[in-house]
Amino acid sequence: MELFVLSFTIFILALFVGIELINKVPPTLHTPLxxxxxxxxxxxxxxxxxxxxxxDLSPNVxxxxxxxxVTLASIxxxxxxxxxxxxxxxxxxxx
Amino acid sequence: xxxxxxxxxxxAAAVCFILGIKGMTRPKTAVRGNQIAAIGxxxxxxxxxxxxxIINYTAILAGMILGGSIGIxxxxxxxxxEMPELVASLNGIGGGASVAVAASTWMQTVTVSGAGNxxxxxxILVSIIIGSVTLTGSVVAVxxxxxxxxxxxxxxxWHSVTLITLVAALIGAVLFTTDASTSPLALAVLxxxxxxxxxxxxxxxxxxxxxxxxxxxxxYSGLAGAxxxxxxxxxxxxxxxxxxxxxxxxxxxxxxxxxNRSLPNVLFGGVFGATGNSANKQDEG
Numbered sequence: 001m002e003l004f005v006l007s008f009t010i011f012i013l014a015l016f017v018g019i020e021l022i023n024k025v026p027p028t029l030h031t032p033l034x035x036x037x038x039x040x041x042x043x044x045x046x047x048x049x050x051x052x053x054x055x056d057l058s059p060n061v062x063x064x065x066x067x068x069x070v071t072l073a074s075i076x077x078x079x080x081x082x083x084x085x086x087x088x089x090x091x092x093x094x095x
Numbered sequence: 096x097x098x099x100x101x102x103x104x105x106x107a108a109a110v111c112f113i114l115g116i117k118g119m120t121r122p123k124t125a126v127r128g129n130q131i132a133a134i135g136x137x138x139x140x141x142x143x144x145x146x147x148x149i150i151n152y153t154a155i156l157a158g159m160i161l162g163g164s165i166g167i168x169x170x171x172x173x174x175x176x177e178m179p180e181l182v183a184s185l186n187g188i189g190g191g192a193s194v195a196v197a198a199s200t201w202m203q204t205v206t207v208s209g210a211g212n213x214x215x216x217x218x219i220l221v222s223i224i225i226g227s228v229t230l231t232g233s234v235v236a237v238x239x240x241x242x243x244x245x246x247x248x249x250x251x252x253w254h255s256v257t258l259i260t261l262v263a264a265l266i267g268a269v270l271f272t273t274d275a276s277t278s279p280l281a282l283a284v285l286x287x288x289x290x291x292x293x294x295x296x297x298x299x300x301x302x303x304x305x306x307x308x309x310x311x312x313x314x315y316s317g318l319a320g321a322x323x324x325x326x327x328x329x330x331x332x333x334x335x336x337x338x339x340x341x342x343x344x345x346x347x348x349x350x351x352x353x354x355n356r357s358l359p360n361v362l363f364g365g366v367f368g369a370t371g372n373s374a375n376k377q378d379e380g
Contacts, residue, residue: 007324007328010330011333011337012337014109014335014337014338015337016341018116018338018341018344019344019345021120021342022342022349023120023345025346025349029120029121030350031178031182031306033116034182035178035182036116036119036129037317038316039132039136040112040115040135040136040317040335040338040339041317041335042192043108043139043332044189044193044316045140046105046329047193047323047329047332048158049143049155050143050148050329051196053150054148054150054151054203062199062200062202065196066158069192071162072162072191073162073192074159074162074165074166075162075169075185075188076186079165079169081133082170082171083169083178083182084119086178087178
């Protein structure tokens with residue numbers, strides 16, 4: 001219960017940080033910003049790594065799901081950051 | 096000692112994400128911001144690998160190599176004009192990852208120690224519901240962006256599908272939490288319902304509004320990550336997930352404003368026919 005209250009406090013405070021971070025974004029940056037934050041939401045890989053690693057070597061459903069989770073999250077992260085970089089470099093050349 | 100080290104690394108990663116997002120809001124610092132965020136992700140992945148509960152690295156490494164290669168291939172191959180579709184697909188993939196993590200964690204815990212307490216089960220369910228809606232919602236959004244599926248003519252049918260699945264999923268979720276069910280089949284049915292709900296929610300929304308929908312689904316995938324953080328008791332996930340969730344919601348609002356639309360209008364204009372679309376006219380006629 002104590003852990004939950006602590007986690008909940010952090011959750012609410014981080015929400016406010018997130019709200020305060022974004023203001024007055026020029027419209028050209030909307031898509032790259034969306035793409036960048038999408039790559040960051042790949043943070044779920046932390047959970048994927050823990051759940052893929054905690055089951056033993058014998059193949060079971062939980063382990064397979066963990067493997068799928070790691071794979072999907074890796075795609076999200078790698079492609080996310082690379083595409084954002086490509087988009088932003090495109091703007092650079094134009095400007 | 097290790098516990099403190101891992102959690103301090105998550106803090107460092109979160110600081111990188113905050114600085115990265117901040118950088119990405121200004122044209123001059125945007126490229127640097129993206130790089131800082133990527134470094135933060137690297138820190139987070141390395142500290143996750145140090146977690147003491149991990150006894151088997153084979154599945155992790157295989158998944159990271161496979162996913163990483165697919166990711167590099169996708170990012171290189173995609174034409175500039177197809178980037179919005181790619182971002183939307185990645186978003187759905189992220190939602191799928193959340194669902195898989197939640198289902199995997201649930202199954203491991205249930206096999207070892209039976210059903211967890213209801214707060215824990217509720218966090219799993221939130222993660223599954225948001226993750227599934229993000230997954231199928233993004234699939235519909237991608238297909239609409241590509242023009243593979245047009246705007247639905249029978250919105251009324253989709254309204255009913257949405258309402259029925261929503262009610263069924265909510266009843267299922269409440270039963271699941273209070274009864275502390277340990278049946279994998281029940282969980283699978285619930286995931287199926289939530290997947291259908293994602294289709295039903297996005298399908299009635301017009302194709303022109305898809306960028307806003309993708310931005311919103313992006314915020315959802317962040318919140319799904321935060322819910323996973325509650326499941327695992329992982330502060331790093333909670334901070335980052337809520338950061339992405341909140342900034343995504345604000346970004347959605349800003350994009351709506353730029354497109355001269357209001358958020359409820361985009362979201363529920365389709366579902367309840369408030370904007371005088373075909374369904375509304377049928378009701379009157």
